[in-house]
Amino acid sequence: MRLHPRNNDDEIIALISQSAGALVTAAGLLARIISADRNDRAALREELHAVEHAADETHHRLIRLIKDTFVTPVDRDDLHRIGSLLDDCMDALDEAGDVVVLYQVGSLPPACTEQVQILLRCAELSAEALPGLRSPASLHEYWVEINSLENAADRLFRSATAELFATERDAIRLVKVKEVIERLETAADAFEDLANAVESLAMSEG
DSSP: OOOBOGGGHHHHHHHHHHHHHHHHHHHHHHHHHHHSOHHHHHHHHHHHHHHHHHHHHHHHHHHHHHHHBSSOSSOHHHHHHHHHHHHHHHHHHHHHHHHHHHTTOOSOOHHHHHHHHHHHHHHHHHHHHGGGTTSGGGGHHHHHHHHHHHHHHHHHHHHHHHHHHHHOOOHHHHHHHHHHHHHHHHHHHHHHHHHHHHHHHHHHHO
16 A cells, blocks of 8 residues: 555545535436426436446545545544545435436425425535535534524424325325435435534544
């Protein structure tokens, strides 16, 4: 194994920033899938898969670079965790899009559109914040706003689920829509986990 000197800081941060930027693209595609006609969703899902595949490649490059770098810009374990959580966010977005297409859900309730708009905002905030990871204490507003968005997502999840059970009479459709709502909530949780990891890094850096 060849260990590289500290001048790989810029490349490590660039790969993390690239991963975060891909989340914006993925969340935008998920929003289009949610709002699209059923017949147009499969093509959009393939675009989302392509974004997820490219993000996987970026993640692998990041992990290899961290492994081969003698001194990393912030704690090595924290970098691994943040890279892994970025990957979790991407997987959650991709899986949500997959469920919509595979289950052939048809039209979705307005709450799903609201959920995915929260996810898009979470992705945008992450893409804006993570290039500043070398100074994690400066990212306080990022994790505070993500936490607020996740709380809003929780409330929306509960109200959407209650509304679904109160109004949907088709048992099969109820199961399908409930699964979509839950997958979108899982994605919101993943973004909060990412923001929590950045907050923990800031605390450990003092």
